[in-house]
Amino acid sequence: MHEIRKDVVRDNWVITATEFVLKPRDVPVKKLSAGEGGPEPGYNPHCPFCEGNEAVTTDEITAFREAGSPPNKPGWTVRTILNKFSALDMSGELDMQKDGIFEHGNGFGQHEVIIETPLHGQDFHRLPLNRIEAVFKMMRRRYNDLVRDERIKYIQIYKNRGLFAGASLEHSHSQIVALPMVPANKNVLSQYYQEHDHCLICEMVKAERVKQERVVYEGDKFIIICPYASRFPYESWIIPRRHTSHFGDINDDEIKEIALLTKMIITAVIDGLKDPAYNMVINTAPVNVPHQEGYHWHLEINPRLLVNAGVEIATGYFINPAAPESAAALLKHLFAGQAETGAE
Amino acid sequence: MHEIRKDVVRDNWVITATEFVLKPRDVPVKKLSAGEGGPEPGYNPHCPFCEGNEAVTTDEITAFREAGSPPNKPGWTVRTILNKFSALDMSGELDMQKDGIFEHGNGFGQHEVIIETPLHGQDFHRLPLNRIEAVFKMMRRRYNDLVRDERIKYIQIYKNRGLFAGASLEHSHSQIVALPMVPANKNVLSQYYQEHDHCLICEMVKAERVKQERVVYEGDKFIIICPYASRFPYESWIIPRRHTSHFGDINDDEIKEIALLTKMIITAVIDGLKDPAYNMVINTAPVNVPHQEGYHWHLEINPRLLVNAGVEIATGYFINPAAPESAAALLKHLFAGQAETGAE
Numbered sequence: 001m002h003e004i005r006k007d008v009v010r011d012n013w014v015i016t017a018t019e020f021v022l023k024p025r026d027v028p029v030k031k032l033s034a035g036e037g038g039p040e041p042g043y044n045p046h047c048p049f050c051e052g053n054e055a056v057t058t059d060e061i062t063a064f065r066e067a068g069s070p071p072n073k074p075g076w077t078v079r080t081i082l083n084k085f086s087a088l089d090m091s092g093e094l095d096m097q098k099d100g101i102f103e104h105g106n107g108f109g110q111h112e113v114i115i116e117t118p119l120h121g122q123d124f125h126r127l128p129l130n131r132i133e134a135v136f137k138m139m140r141r142r143y144n145d146l147v148r149d150e151r152i153k154y155i156q157i158y159k160n161r162g163l164f165a166g167a168s169l170e171h172s173h174s175q176i177v178a179l180p181m182v183p184a185n186k187n188v189l190s191q192y193y194q195e196h197d198h199c200l201i202c203e204m205v206k207a208e209r210v211k212q213e214r215v216v217y218e219g220d221k222f223i224i225i226c227p228y229a230s231r232f233p234y235e236s237w238i239i240p241r242r243h244t245s246h247f248g249d250i251n252d253d254e255i256k257e258i259a260l261l262t263k264m265i266i267t268a269v270i271d272g273l274k275d276p277a278y279n280m281v282i283n284t285a286p287v288n289v290p291h292q293e294g295y296h297w298h299l300e301i302n303p304r305l306l307v308n309a310g311v312e313i314a315t316g317y318f319i320n321p322a323a324p325e326s327a328a329a330l331l332k333h334l335f336a337g338q339a340e341t342g343a344e
Numbered sequence: 345m346h347e348i349r350k351d352v353v354r355d356n357w358v359i360t361a362t363e364f365v366l367k368p369r370d371v372p373v374k375k376l377s378a379g380e381g382g383p384e385p386g387y388n389p390h391c392p393f394c395e396g397n398e399a400v401t402t403d404e405i406t407a408f409r410e411a412g413s414p415p416n417k418p419g420w421t422v423r424t425i426l427n428k429f430s431a432l433d434m435s436g437e438l439d440m441q442k443d444g445i446f447e448h449g450n451g452f453g454q455h456e457v458i459i460e461t462p463l464h465g466q467d468f469h470r471l472p473l474n475r476i477e478a479v480f481k482m483m484r485r486r487y488n489d490l491v492r493d494e495r496i497k498y499i500q501i502y503k504n505r506g507l508f509a510g511a512s513l514e515h516s517h518s519q520i521v522a523l524p525m526v527p528a529n530k531n532v533l534s535q536y537y538q539e540h541d542h543c544l545i546c547e548m549v550k551a552e553r554v555k556q557e558r559v560v561y562e563g564d565k566f567i568i569i570c571p572y573a574s575r576f577p578y579e580s581w582i583i584p585r586r587h588t589s590h591f592g593d594i595n596d597d598e599i600k601e602i603a604l605l606t607k608m609i610i611t612a613v614i615d616g617l618k619d620p621a622y623n624m625v626i627n628t629a630p631v632n633v634p635h636q637e638g639y640h641w642h643l644e645i646n647p648r649l650l651v652n653a654g655v656e657i658a659t660g661y662f663i664n665p666a667a668p669e670s671a672a673a674l675l676k677h678l679f680a681g682q683a684e685t686g687a688e
Contacts, residue, residue, distance in 0.1 A: 001451065002431040002432065002451030003449065003450060003451055004448060004449040004450070004452070004453075005446075005448040006446075006447035008445055008447070011528065012527075012528060013525065013527075015431045015432065015451065016431075017431070085665075087359045087360075087361070087665070088346065088359065100547070101352055101544065101547050101548060101551060101572075102349075102551070102572050103349070103350035103352070104347040104348060104349040105348040106346075106347060106348070107345065107346030107347055107348060107359065109348075156654075156658050158657075158658055160653045160654050163651065164651055165651065165654070166650065166651040166652060166656075167653075175654070175655070177655050177659075179659070179661075180348070181348070181357065183356075183357075183659040183660050183661055184355065184356060184660065185659070185660045186659070200445065203444070203445055207444050207445060207446070231657075279653065279654035279657055279658075280654070281657060281658035282658075283658065300658075302654075302657060304651075306510065307508055307509065307510040307651070308510060308652055309502070309511075309623065310500075310502030310509070310510065310519070310623035310624065310625045310646075311500055311502055311519070311521050312510075313502075313623055313625060313646060314500050314502055314623075314625035314626075314627065314644075315498070315521075315523070315529065315530070316527050316529045317523075317527055321431070
């Protein structure tokens with residue numbers, strides 16, 4: 001059975017299975033990302049992100065490093081640099097030009113890379129918990145620093161892991177793109193608030209907690225669900241229970257919990273779905289714009305088991321062959337298994 | 345240099361290079377699609393789309409076949425069937441349900457497959473011209489047949505070629521999805537008309553013909569451009585000069601020309617970019633809705649040299665590392681080379 005489901009968060013539609021169709025054993029795209037069974041994490045002389053190769057990257061913006069160790073040298077655990085191949089830079093001002101139907105701005109903005117570990121081949125979800133916390137603290141630090149530039153209107157934090165998620169370098173890293181304009185698909189939450197006088201995400205959490213059929217885990221500070229109109233098979237969202245617009249407002253206790261939940265849900269995805277590629281993306285509120293109610297940041301984990309094909313490209317509709325309810329049941333099972341054996 | 349360009353046809357933005365950055369020799373994703381140097385086209389006993397294996401497909405909807413040959417038997421050149429793994433079917437009526445924030449319809453619609461050749465391993469762009477014409481005639485036939493069902497509101501014709509374009513079967517085929525609702529991104533052209541009293545696509549053709557920097561080829565009935573805000577590296581559009589809303593209104597002379605141009609532009613893409621995967625998609629007007637001005641059908645060829653990564657998934661913004669102007673220059677060169685040596 002299939003349904004056409006409304007994606008309320010993006011004001012779009014998803015064609016989705018309503019029972020298992022794509023089971024883990026049917027997953028067509030496998031093992032094209034770095035996985036287990038490879039060499040032990042360590043130093044790769046050809047990798048620009050490895051500790052010891054700092055000289056070949058752009059200058060360090062900030063890092064968590066041993067007290068007294070100088071920038072752009074070894075001794076760090078998390079390190080942020082400008083993306084060497086950035087399409088955006090912050091010199092000058094945003095300059096919009098229009099010539100008939102052709103409208104453009106200069107490539108104004110910033111594109112950063114957060115190197116999550118000094119070691120090559122060490123996967124994000126296999127880092128010790130305190131090191132995953134450090135990655136989230138670095139994301140918060142960069143977010144709150146970038147917000148201070150009023151020319152920036154939206155900050156997108158994301159991670160590409162594996163070839164089918166668009167990763168071009170294997171060494172574990174996340175990226176931040178700071179944009180001078182708010183993407184259209186980010187306006188839906190505030191539009192919903194204007195129409196309904198409620199936060200859509202808070203409503204969603206409430207409704208999912210009643211139904212329970214798409215809840216993977218309820219923590220003290222976050223809830224994990226497979227969203228009703230999942231675009232990707234086995235997609236899951238980690239949503240803060242506290243109504244918070246900006247990711248930058250995450251507190252230390254929340255970072256402690258989201259680090260654990262992220263580690264556990266990604267481990268469930270990697271182990272349960274034959275080591276797929278995935279994207280992790282943080283949806284948050286626009287910045288440096290007049291205050292709008294209705295934003296509520298959350299984190300998405302999107303396994304990339306299928307390639308977006310012509311129909312997605314042309315219509316914007318996604319076809320999801322894995323029922324979100326079945327996905328939630330599987331992830332919940334895998335998640336609970338880890339909780340029993342200990343996440344570490 | 346980079347620019348942030350307005351994608352007027354989708355009301356979105358693209359971050360694009362303004363000079364060559366991704367050159368053909370840098371293309372990271374190669375040779376994962378069927379290409380040259382493989383076995384001669386022929387019969388594959390395991391392929392459901394091969395001539396002789398008709399019994400394993402769903403029932404034939406229609407075919408171009410030898411006079412007197414019965415359906416679901418050999419003797420065809422182009423054959424249309426229901427997609428065996430369709431998420432949609434036309435039994436019953438569209439039934440929309442709403443439960444709080446959860447809104448869905450049943451999987452109402454139709455999903456068809458056009459098998460473009462009886463032979464396995466025969467690529468679309470290598471078919472003789474009259475056979476490519478037959479594929480477009482089949483698309484027109486199916487479009488105009490599906491339009492007659494008033495419950496259908498949008499018909500998306502598309503082709504996935506190669507793993508990175510989402511193709512799951514190697515045997516050359518296109519697909520048609522008939523939907524009970526109009527995708528939101530298809531409304532922009534009529535909105536533009538309402539605001540400007542002009543067809544945006546006609547304006548675009550006029551402006552591109554003046555500028556010439558993104559024109560690949562001007563035919564009698566069609567023009568090929570690399571659009572100003574190309575989402576994909578080396579993306580090109582084949583646009584009818586005649587202002588026509590519906591693909592279904594294409595006439596025989598136009599089919600003759602678009603078959604030649606499609607063959608030539610895909611050959612240029614395949615030969616010039618190391619045999620990439622690609623999607624071909626037809627953008628056309630909604631059907632069975634009150635008449636709206638401003639639609640103008642066109643065909644897109646989207647090479648899939650990169651994977652959509654976290655930033656595209658999260659923001660809807662595409663980052664295109666190949667300048668459309670450079671792409672047009674290269675494709676024009678490759679296109680002209682074929683015209684000299686003969687396209688056949």
